[in-house]
Amino acid sequence: MADNTQGRVPTVIADGVHIVYRVNTGSSGKGAATAALSKIVRRRKGDAPGVRRVHAVRGVSFTAYRGEAIGLIGSNGSGKSTLLRAIAGLLPCEEGKVYTDGQPSLLGVNAALMNDLTGERNIVLGGLAMGMTREQIKERYQSIVDFSGINEKGDFVSLPMRTYSSGMAARLRFSIAAAKDHDVLMIDEALATGDRSFQVRSENRIKELRQKAGTVFLVSHNNKSIRDTCDRVLWLEKGELLMDGPTEEVVSAYEKATNG
Amino acid sequence: MSDTTHDGALATSRPPSADAGLSAAELASKYGLSVSGARPGLGEYVRQLWGRRHFIMAFSRAKLVAQYSQAKLGQVWQVATPLLNAAVYWLIFGLILGAGREMPKGVYVPFLMMGIFVFTFTQSSVMAGVRAISGNLGLVRALHFPRASLPVSFSLQQLQQLMYSMIVVFVIAVSFGNYPRLSWLLVIPTLALQFVFNTGLAMIFARMGSKTPDLAQLMPFVMRTWMYASGVMFPIGIYLKDQPQWISDVLLWNPVAIYMDLIRFALIDDYGASNLPPHVWLFAVGWAVVIGVGGFVYFWKSEERYGRG
Numbered sequence: 001m002a003d004n005t006q007g008r009v010p011t012v013i014a015d016g017v018h019i020v021y022r023v024n025t026g027s028s029g030k031g032a033a034t035a036a037l038s039k040i041v042r043r044r045k046g047d048a049p050g051v052r053r054v055h056a057v058r059g060v061s062f063t064a065y066r067g068e069a070i071g072l073i074g075s076n077g078s079g080k081s082t083l084l085r086a087i088a089g090l091l092p093c094e095e096g097k098v099y100t101d102g103q104p105s106l107l108g109v110n111a112a113l114m115n116d117l118t119g120e121r122n123i124v125l126g127g128l129a130m131g132m133t134r135e136q137i138k139e140r141y142q143s144i145v146d147f148s149g150i151n152e153k154g155d156f157v158s159l160p161m162r163t164y165s166s167g168m169a170a171r172l173r174f175s176i177a178a179a180k181d182h183d184v185l186m187i188d189e190a191l192a193t194g195d196r197s198f199q200v201r202s203e204n205r206i207k208e209l210r211q212k213a214g215t216v217f218l219v220s221h222n223n224k225s226i227r228d229t230c231d232r233v234l235w236l237e238k239g240e241l242l243m244d245g246p247t248e249e250v251v252s253a254y255e256k257a258t259n260g
Numbered sequence: 261m262s263d264t265t266h267d268g269a270l271a272t273s274r275p276p277s278a279d280a281g282l283s284a285a286e287l288a289s290k291y292g293l294s295v296s297g298a299r300p301g302l303g304e305y306v307r308q309l310w311g312r313r314h315f316i317m318a319f320s321r322a323k324l325v326a327q328y329s330q331a332k333l334g335q336v337w338q339v340a341t342p343l344l345n346a347a348v349y350w351l352i353f354g355l356i357l358g359a360g361r362e363m364p365k366g367v368y369v370p371f372l373m374m375g376i377f378v379f380t381f382t383q384s385s386v387m388a389g390v391r392a393i394s395g396n397l398g399l400v401r402a403l404h405f406p407r408a409s410l411p412v413s414f415s416l417q418q419l420q421q422l423m424y425s426m427i428v429v430f431v432i433a434v435s436f437g438n439y440p441r442l443s444w445l446l447v448i449p450t451l452a453l454q455f456v457f458n459t460g461l462a463m464i465f466a467r468m469g470s471k472t473p474d475l476a477q478l479m480p481f482v483m484r485t486w487m488y489a490s491g492v493m494f495p496i497g498i499y500l501k502d503q504p505q506w507i508s509d510v511l512l513w514n515p516v517a518i519y520m521d522l523i524r525f526a527l528i529d530d531y532g533a534s535n536l537p538p539h540v541w542l543f544a545v546g547w548a549v550v551i552g553v554g555g556f557v558y559f560w561k562s563e564e565r566y567g568r569g
Contacts, residue, residue, distance in 0.1 A: 112403060
């Protein structure tokens, strides 16, 4: 790797990013209605009653360059997914700013799909939700169905998604999500679900997407897939950036910390 | 080594290069990066929303279909639900309470049905609006689209629902001796204006509901009060004729009452212009423009913050 950054084009700059979730806890703690009422009456300054603040990301800064594949590691709840959402502009930063080139997108459409609809309608709905045009969807419809393999056991695509097995549903969701090319692509762990043959297919598809994308972020708990795909790794812990460096260096430090 | 390893706050410093001395903001502007998730200007926002029209349509239709997909009768419920609803109100207000007073039955039954369906159109748009963002936070936090797509799409779903109810309305109107005539066409501009009004209202409540989900608990009571004050099951003019004129004028000028009365005027032969308040079309358009545009701007102002919940 080169010793200077000349000629390298930044695609994502995170500048002191803080993210705070506000969680409505309702009447937390003892008692129910009465406790909630007294809380409203004894309002503390700052936040509304019944709201707890969760400081998920604390002052993270880094610059990502075109062509990089960056892994995000850290224990559960360390703020990895939250950070991705902030980069995508889906979560507002409490403090600090994220600058990006174009529109980064998260790989995943689960939230847009509806279990009561047929696979067919979900492919169209999911594609539209990701911002594809009707023509693009029509063009890729068959390849999405083929890729998911849900029609291998009969005509399942015309049945509601709630009738699918959990593996089939996961495969269809991945196939829809992976049908679109992205500029800055963010992949949140545990995507390669389903049976062995589908895992291989989806891993290949992720590789393809990565090659087309300018910059890739990958959140994963699988150190092997991080080593395979990423050339740089950010290690988050309790919302803070603990380490930022070449994959081998950071992953070994992470392994040492988690095993010992 | 391209990126040195640091702890926490030091991680911004990069290896020496032409860009080394630049702050994040300077570096961003040098390479033409923009702030992620920033709110676009109003014109650009409208353009983005228009670009997502297929998604908005597909989403509203999907919600409509999904609603009854587990029922054995399926989409028959689209018509059966408003019909049953109307039957219940007719039983109580028409037969038991006799709320029609001096209105002939041939006028009162369609009068009541139209009141209920038109009011339900606004009511369910508001209720869907309250939950448009707070109930779809997963979607808001996963994908990019102008957030106004959600309240607009829910209002569209209610509009499509209303179309089924209108079938019932037309059948009832005809079966009480009101045959299609030219004034029936007034239904189209009236419902279009009401749709704009509803969408604006849904966007206002979507923003408020995203901050305060408790509104979903409160709104049913507000809406019920509004329903009784709008003359859904009784003619305001007749009930308040002993009171000063301005009271019934104010009640009749409330947006839902306006749209309701215009529909009745259009479809019922014996429901003449005397039942309409003065300047009725002016108010119909005014409410739609003020709430429609105002609600849209109010919603847009908070665009970048909906993901927070």
